[in-house]
Amino acid sequence: MDVVVKPEIIVTLNGRESQLIPGYDSEYVLMRSSDFNAALNDEDLSIILTIIRGSTKFTQIMNETKIPRGKLARHLRRLMKAGWIIKNGNRYLPGGRIYVVYDIHNVDSSIGIDISTTKGAFIDPIHGLVIVNGEPLHNYCAACPLRQVCVDNVKSLAHKYGIKLRGAEPSEAYVELFRELVRRDLIKKLRSGWKIVIRK
Numbered sequence: 001m002d003v004v005v006k007p008e009i010i011v012t013l014n015g016r017e018s019q020l021i022p023g024y025d026s027e028y029v030l031m032r033s034s035d036f037n038a039a040l041n042d043e044d045l046s047i048i049l050t051i052i053r054g055s056t057k058f059t060q061i062m063n064e065t066k067i068p069r070g071k072l073a074r075h076l077r078r079l080m081k082a083g084w085i086i087k088n089g090n091r092y093l094p095g096g097r098i099y100v101v102y103d104i105h106n107v108d109s110s111i112g113i114d115i116s117t118t119k120g121a122f123i124d125p126i127h128g129l130v131i132v133n134g135e136p137l138h139n140y141c142a143a144c145p146l147r148q149v150c151v152d153n154v155k156s157l158a159h160k161y162g163i164k165l166r167g168a169e170p171s172e173a174y175v176e177l178f179r180e181l182v183r184r185d186l187i188k189k190l191r192s193g194w195k196i197v198i199r200k
Contacts, residue, residue, distance in 0.1 A: 010040075012129045027097040029100070030100050030101075033103065036121075043065070056091040057091060098123075135175065150171075163184075
C-alpha cells in the first residue's frame with residue numbers, strides 16, 4: 001500500500017478491495033475537531049490503516065503495527081471514543097465511510113451546527129483513505145513521487161461518484177471531492193429530514 005502523508009492531506013492507495021468498509025449511502029460520522037485530530041499521529045493512523053486493510057482482531061493489529069498490548073488497547077479505546085472505529089464482537093471496524101468535522105455555536109436562542117468542508121476524511125473500499133486537514137498549498141503535489149498514482153486515483157474516484165473536478169493538482173482534487181461528497185450527499189440528506197445522532 002502506498003501512502004502520502006503531509007500536514008494538510010493524507011492519502012493511502014489500497015490497490016485491492018476491502019469488504020470491511022460500511023456502505024456509502026448511510027455511514028457518516030460527525031465528529032468534533034479534537035476527535036478528528038485523534039487520528040493525525042503516526043500510531044493512530046497506522047492502526048486505522050491496518051484495520052482498513054483487513055487486520056481487524058486485536059492480535060492481528062498488534063502484530064502488524066508492533067504497538068505493545070497495553071498501549072494498543074489505550075489507542076483503540078481512544079479511537080472508538082472519537083468515532084474513527086467501532087467494535088463488532090472481537091473485530092475492530094471503521095466507524096463509517098465519510099468522517100465530517102462539526103462545530104456547535106449559539107445564535108440568539110438557537111443552536112447551529114457548522115460542518116467543515118476543509119477538515120474530514122473518506123474511505124473508499126478500493127481507493128483507500130483520504131484525510132483532508134485544511135487547504136493544500138499551490139503546487140503541493142509537484143515533487144511527490146506518487147503524484148501520477150494520485151492523479152489516476154482521484155480521477156477514478158471522481159468517475160465512480162459522478163463528480164466533475166476542476167482542481168489541477170491531486171491535492172486540490174481530493175479536497176474538492178471531499179467537499180462535494182459532503183455538499184451533495186450529506187447536506188441533501190439533512191435537508192430531506194434524514195435523522196442523525198451526534199454522540200457527545
